Amino acid sequence: MRGFLRTMTTTLMLMPVQLSAQDLPPGEGRDLVMSTCAGCHGTRNIYQSLGYTAAGWKTLASTMVDLDGAPDMDVIAAYLAAHFPPNDARAPVRVDGPVQITFESWSGPILGQRARDPVEAPDGLIWWTGQWADLVTRLDPETGEMREFDLPAGARAHTVTAAEDGMIWYTGNGNGTMGRLDPETGEITEYPMPDPAAGDPHSAIVAPDGRVYFTVQRGNMVGRLNPVSGVVDLVTMPVQRARPYGIKQARDGTIWVGANGSNHLFSLDPETLEITSHEIPDADSHVRRLDIAPDGKVWYVNSGRGRIGYLDPETDELREWPSPSGPNSHPYAIAWFDNAVWYNESGMRPDMLVRFDPIAESFQSWPIPSGDIHAGILRHMRVTRDRSALLIHQSATNTIMRVRLRRDALSD
Numbered sequence: 001m002r003g004f005l006r007t008m009t010t011t012l013m014l015m016p017v018q019l020s021a022q023d024l025p026p027g028e029g030r031d032l033v034m035s036t037c038a039g040c041h042g043t044r045n046i047y048q049s050l051g052y053t054a055a056g057w058k059t060l061a062s063t064m065v066d067l068d069g070a071p072d073m074d075v076i077a078a079y080l081a082a083h084f085p086p087n088d089a090r091a092p093v094r095v096d097g098p099v100q101i102t103f104e105s106w107s108g109p110i111l112g113q114r115a116r117d118p119v120e121a122p123d124g125l126i127w128w129t130g131q132w133a134d135l136v137t138r139l140d141p142e143t144g145e146m147r148e149f150d151l152p153a154g155a156r157a158h159t160v161t162a163a164e165d166g167m168i169w170y171t172g173n174g175n176g177t178m179g180r181l182d183p184e185t186g187e188i189t190e191y192p193m194p195d196p197a198a199g200d201p202h203s204a205i206v207a208p209d210g211r212v213y214f215t216v217q218r219g220n221m222v223g224r225l226n227p228v229s230g231v232v233d234l235v236t237m238p239v240q241r242a243r244p245y246g247i248k249q250a251r252d253g254t255i256w257v258g259a260n261g262s263n264h265l266f267s268l269d270p271e272t273l274e275i276t277s278h279e280i281p282d283a284d285s286h287v288r289r290l291d292i293a294p295d296g297k298v299w300y301v302n303s304g305r306g307r308i309g310y311l312d313p314e315t316d317e318l319r320e321w322p323s324p325s326g327p328n329s330h331p332y333a334i335a336w337f338d339n340a341v342w343y344n345e346s347g348m349r350p351d352m353l354v355r356f357d358p359i360a361e362s363f364q365s366w367p368i369p370s371g372d373i374h375a376g377i378l379r380h381m382r383v384t385r386d387r388s389a390l391l392i393h394q395s396a397t398n399t400i401m402r403v404r405l406r407r408d409a410l411s412d
């Protein structure tokens with residue numbers, strides 16, 4: 001539990017204001033819930049959860065809090081089960097299909113870290129960020145061995161990504177920096193943003209030439225960092241409060257960005273950083289993440305409307321399909337994997353992993369496993385370097401997962 005108290009203190013300072021104590025219904029245990037649970041995330045997560053039995057609440061809590069140290073988990077669980085019992089308000093529409101997959105999973109030792117964004121480095125090791133614990137962790141998936149690296153306090157790394165030279169880049173979402181970790185030495189180099197308005201670097205990619213491109217969501221910018229000179233260039237989006245979010249690079253070098261605050265995709269010239277806006281129909285459309293297929297089509301989740309779609313930059317053709325669980329399914333992460341589009345329905349419990357076959361125009365979905373409870377959230381997924389597996393995670397239950405197709409099953 002190293003670093004846990006430090007984590008809690010800075011978490012309380014930096015977390016956005018959420019619902020307060022008064023919002024929980026009165027009853028024995030309410031104060032205990034407030035003191036044990038609300039420090040990391042307020043009570044909003046409790047309202048938004050599926051609801052569980054007392055045993056289910058204990059299981060879920062054990063993925064976030066060390067129950068040995070919790071004051072009285074029985075009272076807490078009884079209170080929560082009485083006021084937030086199981087329900088099916090967020091039940092997904094499950095779609096069966098022919099594809100079979102396997103899930104392998106790992107959990108980091110520091111609970112409640114908001115584990116997220118696993119990525120494979122060139123040496124095959126897997127990295128993720130524990131955003132709320134100012135931590136990045138390296139996992140050897142063959143042995144299960146893990147090593148944790150502390151980041152500067154308050155960095156709140158939103159994502160982590162690996163460069164070809166083995167360096168690990170993270171976005172200092174809490175302290176307005178980009179950061180580079182040298183896994184050999186553990187040394188961290190921070191690159192402060194040249195404009196204080198760029199306070200929240202968010203998602204990042206490393207281009208083949210080593211330059212790092214990143215979004216700044218609230219600052220409404222995209223940045224480029226040259227690791228040789230250390231120079232950071234920033235450009236502001238042409239649409240106010242567009243909230244640039246996911247970022248990917250196409251094979252022709254074009255940088256593509258999703259907008260979490262407006263109905264646009266943006267493309268950027270990697271040299272001039274000139275931005276082109278691509279409007280998506282319907283004002284309530286917004287795009288958390290996107291990925292680019294080998295044919296150049298830009299696939300995106302329309303998180304605002306519960307749909308997925310693509311924009312073909314060659315023809316400007318745009319198509320969308322409703323996700324199986326409907327308008328409130330909130331598709332979030334997305335990746336092109338094994339000739340299909342994979343994404344998740346983060347608004348549902350269980351959070352569903354969905355495969356969309358663009359040729360057959362058919363869906364198939366699986367619950368992302370978390371034992372007897374149905375937690376979330378998958379926020380970012382990436383494919384391993386040999387493209388044999390999909391790396392996913394669950395930020396509530398502190399879990400990193402590797403998804404593979406069962407080829408033997410396919411050929412049966």
Ligand code: HEC
Nearest residue numbers: 036037040045046049061064112113114375376377395396
């Ligand atoms: C050390 C930090 C921490 C503490 C303490 C904590 N949680 Fe959490 N909890 C998390 C994180 C991280 C998430 C994921 C949040 C996210 O993805 O935005 C989460 C998510 C949740 C969710 C949402 C699950 C879903 O459906 O996705 C619920 C419900 C929840 N917590 C309940 C509790 C309860 C009840 C307690 C007290 C017994 C508690 N938490 C204590 C860190 C914590």
